[in-house]
Amino acid sequence: MRALIDVPLMLLVTYTMGFFMYGFYRQFMARIQNRRGPPIWQNLYDNLKFFSKSETLSHGPMFFLGPMIMMAGAVTTVLFIPMLKDTAWLQGFSASGNLILVMFLMVVGPLGNALAVGASGNPFGVMGVTRGLTRLMGLEVPFFLGLALIMVQYETVSISAIMAAQPTLAEWTLVTNPLIFLVVLLPFIASLNASPFDVVGAPVEVYSGPRVEFGGRLLGILMTQNMMLSMAKYVLVVALFMGGASNLLELFVKVFVLFMLTASISAVFPRLRTEQAVDFFWRIPLGLGVVAVILTLWI
């Protein structure tokens, strides 16, 4: 019964947070570049406008199903990550899932993406997907290593239990084991497709890559799923490293702080080439990851 209210509410919260954060991001970037920037609602306007456009293009059923698979991936990811602790609300289906499941669900998006782009056959799209999959080789190893270390540290795979184990600032994973946070942070930025790891959708190199064939409504769906999945990842990192949140305001503030951190990193570093990015991931985050394994397991 509670799920009936929980599910729409969680989706709504994620969506709202998504367009607010990314609207803020555009203003933030504008200020850095010494201009005014669009209003904070701009992403909402863009998104709703795309839903009101026509979509006349078709490359067969997979082209249509791909975005649906991605959307389904985003929605399920949102629903399997508990948003709050110490309450029965906004838990979604997290009781029947765990961190390992969430790790799997996060890969559904790229899969749907590759299927849709493959169906369209656009060379720029294929180029974008190839870049994405190459980058995935680099980022997944340290990212999942970091998440695995968290599971080892707390000896549980339940996100709620991990949140519950960090009641105060001193017990946050960020404080008790900052090395894991460093290991996860950069792959996390890459998995959000933000600069400096944004080779996949680079607008002037591969003409927005995987999105190149999408116009009207399907592009609207892709934007929505991108915003929601990113927010789900932020909520996950907040839960794992910053002790989760016990009310929506706290969640919002913590996500915002994390968002500002990643946005500032994105704002100052230029785009890396694909092989540079993979190189980087295999060297720094993975190297740190190995050190973190030794520290977490034997010390």
Added chain:
Amino acid sequence: MYHKTGCEGFQCEDQTLGADLAGVRDEQTVVDRLVAWLRQRSLFVLAYGTGCGAIEIRPLMTSRYDAERFGIIGAATPRQADVLVISGYLAIKTLKRVIRSYEQMQEPKYVIALGSCTINGGMYWDSYNTVKQVDHYLPVDLFVNGCMPRPEALIEGFVALQKRIADGEKGGWLRYRENLDWYKANQRRVLGANMLPDDTSAWLQVGGQA
């Protein structure tokens, strides 16, 4: 003594701008208005850099004139774009590509043409390989005159277009759809044997989804 009571000449632009939309406004439902308002607030621009005007698009989009504050931002591909900016004279060879780009844009779509070259040929008036009136080949929604219009003029053009969209203008794409044969005949006349294949406009003829 001369006493000025109303606007004169180009000062009347503001009044004449929306005059033909007076009736349209009242017919709109609340949802129509909301959608129209969202559309004007978010214009993805496909800047087709023909002629001299491409130079003016850069300052428009970057820090100095910052078109993003009006919700105007560059689109990566024609499929994602709402507004096609034709920035100057169109060579016949380019015309083919512009038409192709335009037909791939998703509706509703708008066209802004810059410079006197797009209006009447401008200084390329007697050139052998440019088209004189772009309006004959593509449905232009708004001309910005000048040679070359500065970014301020372009912003004014965009704002005027936004105002018209909010007031319920349907956009030239409907005109293109309804008079497709006329546009195609004009295009065929200049392109000749070089006429583009109709795979991007076929859906307009079979009455594809609007």
